[in-house]
Amino acid sequence: MYDKSKSVALANLWVAFAAFFVAIILGLYQVMNRSGLFPELESHELYFASVSTHGVLMGFVLTTFFIMGFGYYTATTTLKRPLWNKGLAWVAFLVALSGTVMAAIPLLTGKASILYTFYPPLMAHPMFYIGATLLVVGSWIWCLEMIMSVITWRRDNPGKVVPLAMYGTTANAIMWLWTSAGVAIEMLFQLIPWSLGLMDTIDPGLARTLFSWTLHAIVYFWLFPAYIAMYTILPKMAGGRLFSDEMGRVAFIMLLVLSVPIGFHHLYMDPQQSAGFKFLHMLGTFGVAIPTLLTGFTVLASLEGAGRLRGGQGLFGWITALNWKEPMVVAGMLALFMLIAGGWGGMINASYSMNTLVHNTQWVTGHFHLIFAGTTVIMYLAVAYHLWPKLTGRRLASRGMAVFQLWLWMIGMMVLTMPWHVLGLLGQPRRISSTPYDSPLVQQWDPHELAMIVGGAILLFSALLFVLNLLMSHAARKLDSVSDDDWAIAVYPPMSVPKSMNGFVLWNGILTVWMIVAYGIPIVQLLILDAPGSMPWGY
Amino acid sequence: MHIDPLEKKWMYVVGFMTAVMIGSMAYAAIMLNMHPPSNVETIDPKTLHLSGEFAEDNLGATTNPDGSVTVRMVAARYSFYPQMIEVPADTDVKFRITSPDVLHGVHVPFTNMSTMVVPGYVSEVNTRFSREGEAQFLCNEYCGLGHDYMWSKLKVVPKG
Structure with a gap:
């Protein structure tokens, strides 16, 4: 037997879900504060410290640690050998954890209420920037671990096809290296020296451009493991086969190439970029919808196959025939449902012209909660239910509670985000802690504010059930044996694939050229323009 | 490489949808001159209140x-x-x-x-x-x- 690095995987996953649980308590407080129905709660200081912490914990901590933990399990069990360097996995964990703690101290003490998007020239305590950077450095060590594990496996298995789950994980590791470079440059050359007083001023236009480099593809970094689970775990758990292994590879490659050079759709409304580059990034943004549309098709086709094997008849009979008692199946179907709803909203945000109406309104908050906290996180939860018995060697405490919890999660998310979409269309700005505007608009907002509190409460209850289930599982009955080969098999397992679909050299080359055009030229232009800098501001 | 005929049809649908969406935006941008605000123009935030158009x-x-x-x-x-x-x-x-x-x-x-x-x-x-x-x-x-x-x-x- 080879070493499966289960303890390091479990350690990463527990940090992820602990952060998740803390963040969700903050989330409920935020909707309550924002609604204005609890005047004794209201505090701008507390609210913005809370929003900043909620964003960092959900966006950076939950995701990074989950992706690292899931990646170790995927690498060892698909390649059927130990990690390239097991000690390094613990180094990555400790670096990322110390970064998280370093960032948490200023966040929780109100010294970093600048939101997780940083927003210079607002300035936080330097420890916040350094901590966040260390978290990213930890994730880079994980990327190295994943990439080297595949390279050494390929060297020892010439001509063999890299298993799809590991192919996707490696694509994500490479994409994350590309993605995180933008924010790393912003941190190392702007935010950290500026917050330490080594630089007097900063160019917020350049900082926003660098952040946009990271800001879009980071959501694909988060989404990737959800797609990996949909392609490589879900079909097997549904009792069927993966409809197409090759299409999974195509989707992963497209995500790698298309996710990064499109970040300007976050800057449509910004004055420091010209219309031409915004238009170019819009083209890529619509391109990146393609892998998602392909994924939706392949995953649903796999599920339909499973439903028909279980005796489902007719156009929709396969849906009711699915195993709705299996958490992975429930999560997969609900994730796709939220992806379709949120995806259409995303098309409007991404639209070069329509974005004007919804930019920075509560619509945007609704959109990314539906896609990230909905689609992505529900798959994280299902992966946790799937992995816990494998990592602990014990039964899951309650599968019934798991299924119930996943349904609650979807319902809570819909009750939370649908009112937000409406509020956005009614003109409510995002990131406000109250609505003190003297305008008839505010009365139109009130009923939706009430609904979002109900959504927040359902989500907190659902998260509580999730964490309890995992905790109780550590004391559940021991299993006689656990299978580590629960990876889905394709209808036509690929015996060989084109070289370009077994590696990433070609794709990295294409991405390099595209990034030089899409980010290199605008950044050089900003450096030549050399806009007068901004002094640091408190908040 | 194996591509199912059904999958191929779906790829055409996806391609068509993407083309329609990009095409309508390109039309609005080029023919109707609808662009987001993209005025690349600098000003010194430290002195803009002293003189000039923003005094x-x-x-x-x-x-x-x-x-x-x-x-x-x-x-x-x-x-x-x-x-x-x-x-x-x-x-x-x-x-x-x-x-x-x-x-x-x-x-x-x-x-x-x-x-x-x-x-x-x-x-x-x-x-x-x-x-x-x-x-x-x-x-x-x-x-x-x-x-x-x-x-x-x-x-x-x-x-x-």
């Missing part, structure tokens, strides 16, 4: 010889200055806005008057208001603990 006396709406209106505004914590702007309906309005402090965003709900305001740069928005009455400029980018209180009034009056 206090020069702010507000001015009518140009061709009948169009130019509105100069400063977005600063925590309001838009001047705090009341009056413009005629169905008239071309050019907003020029900048910030002496931090990031702001400005949006008049239900209209396409929307832009980010980034210190060091001048934002420019060209628009027309068709609905008469009172509306609000709301700050829609987090700019500090008083962000909620950052708003001002827009009055659209009959043309004439």
Whole structure:
């Protein structure tokens, strides 16, 4: 037997879900504060410290640690050998954890209420920037671990096809290296020296451009493991086969190439970029919808196959025939449902012209909660239910509670985000802690504010059930044996694939050229323009 | 490499949908000249209040010889200055806005008057208001603990 690095995987996953649980308590407080129905709660200081912490914990901590933990399990069990360097996995964990703690101290003490998007020239305590950077450095060590594990496996298995789950994980590791470079440059050359007083001023236009480099593809970094689970775990758990292994590879490659050079759709409304580059990034943004549309098709086709094997008849009979008692199946179907709803909203945000109406309104908050906290996180939860018995060697405490919890999660998310979409269309700005505007608009907002509190409460209850289930599982009955080969098999397992679909050299080359055009030229232009800098501001 | 015929059909559908969406936006951009505000123009946030077009006396709406209106505004914590702007309906309005402090965003709900305001740069928005009455400029980018209180009034009056 080879070493499966289960303890390091479990350690990463527990940090992820602990952060998740803390963040969700903050989330409920935020909707309550924002609604204005609890005047004794209201505090701008507390609210913005809370929003900043909620964003960092959900966006950076939950995701990074989950992706690292899931990646170790995927690498060892698909390649059927130990990690390239097991000690390094613990180094990555400790670096990322110390970064998280370093960032948490200023966040929780109100010294970093600048939101997780940083927003210079607002300035936080330097420890916040350094901590966040260390978290990213930890994730880079994980990327190295994943990439080297595949390279050494390929060297020892010439001509063999890299298993799809590991192919996707490696694509994500490479994409994350590309993605995180933008924010790393912003941190190392702007935010950290500026917050330490080594630089007097900063160019917020350049900082926003660098952040946009990271800001879009980071959501694909988060989404990737959800797609990996949909392609490589879900079909097997549904009792069927993966409809197409090759299409999974195509989707992963497209995500790698298309996710990064499109970040300007976050800057449509910004004055420091010209219309031409915004238009170019819009083209890529619509391109990146393609892998998602392909994924939706392949995953649903796999599920339909499973439903028909279980005796489902007719156009929709396969849906009711699915195993709705299996958490992975429930999560997969609900994730796709939220992806379709949120995806259409995303098309409007991404639209070069329509974005004007919804930019920075509560619509945007609704959109990314539906896609990230909905689609992505529900798959994280299902992966946790799937992995816990494998990592602990014990039964899951309650599968019934798991299924119930996943349904609650979807319902809570819909009750939370649908009112937000409406509020956005009614003109409510995002990131406000109250609505003190003297305008008839505010009365139109009130009923939706009430609904979002109900959504927040359902989500907190659902998260509580999730964490309890995992905790109780550590004391559940021991299993006689656990299978580590629960990876889905394709209808036509690929015996060989084109070289370009077994590696990433070609794709990295294409991405390099595209990034030089899409980010290199605008950044050089900003450096030549050399806009007068901004002094640091408190908040 | 194996591609199912059904999958192939779906790929055509996806390609067609993407082409329609990109095509409609390209049409709006090129034929109708609909672009997001993209005025690459710099200004020093530390001195803009001392002289020039963003000095206090020069702010507000001015009518140009061709009948169009130019509105100069400063977005600063925590309001838009001047705090009341009056413009005629169905008239071309050019907003020029900048910030002496931090990031702001400005949006008049239900209209396409929307832009980010980034210190060091001048934002420019060209628009027309068709609905008469009172509306609000709301700050829609987090700019500090008083962000909620950052708003001002827009009055659209009959043309004439």
